Amino acid sequence: MKTEARFDAIIPADTEAALLVEHEGSRLYEVRQQVHQVVDQIHRRQQLAFAARQTFDAAEVDLFWHLAHRITPTLYRSKGATRPVPVIEDVAIPPELLPEFLVRMQNVLKRHQVIAATFAHAGQGQLHIQPFLNLAAPEDVEKMQALAVDLYDEVLGVAARSARSMPVG
Numbered sequence: 001m002k003t004e005a006r007f008d009a010i011i012p013a014d015t016e017a018a019l020l021v022e023h024e025g026s027r028l029y030e031v032r033q034q035v036h037q038v039v040d041q042i043h044r045r046q047q048l049a050f051a052a053r054q055t056f057d058a059a060e061v062d063l064f065w066h067l068a069h070r071i072t073p074t075l076y077r078s079k080g081a082t083r084p085v086p087v088i089e090d091v092a093i094p095p096e097l098l099p100e101f102l103v104r105m106q107n108v109l110k111r112h113q114v115i116a117a118t119f120a121h122a123g124q125g126q127l128h129i130q131p132f133l134n135l136a137a138p139e140d141v142e143k144m145q146a147l148a149v150d151l152y153d154e155v156l157g158v159a160a161r162s163a164r165s166m167p168v169g
Contacts, residue, residue, distance in 0.1 A: 084116070085130055101158050117130045
């Protein structure tokens with residue numbers, strides 16, 4: 001399919017995660033500055049990304065959003081007994097604590113030997129964590145329950161640390 005080749009060209013095959021950031025504004029110069037600041041912070045200063053792509057072309061912006069909207073349906077059509085299960089939906093983490101939480105989340109997933117699709121509205125700190133499980137297998141149902149408990153424990157731990165660091169009025 002034509003769009004698939006375009007996706008392959010913009011996303012390396014070994015990519016495990018992508019962050020799609022969009023800024024809006026009335027002046028192109030200001031939007032460009034905002035985008036450059038995000039790239040500088042994430043890619044260059046904190047080195048949280050191995051690459052960064054920026055576009056200000058409307059067709060390419062549409063391509064990126066089209067890709068983002070195609071990922072979920074593609075995951076549900078994957079072959080095999082395991083499917084992404086929407087177990088942890090709409091959990092909120094303070095955006096400034098997302099990098100820390102994502103590492104903690106990965107450690108929980110590793111401990112349970114599970115991979116997951118994770119989608120976020122990063123600016124709001126809202127996450128959707130969908131572990132790949134076979135719900136026809138009793139051991140995966142048990143794993144799902146244990147995984148949910150451990151992930152919610154991590155969410156509560158991050159929330160408690162965030163609450164302790166908030167200034168008192």
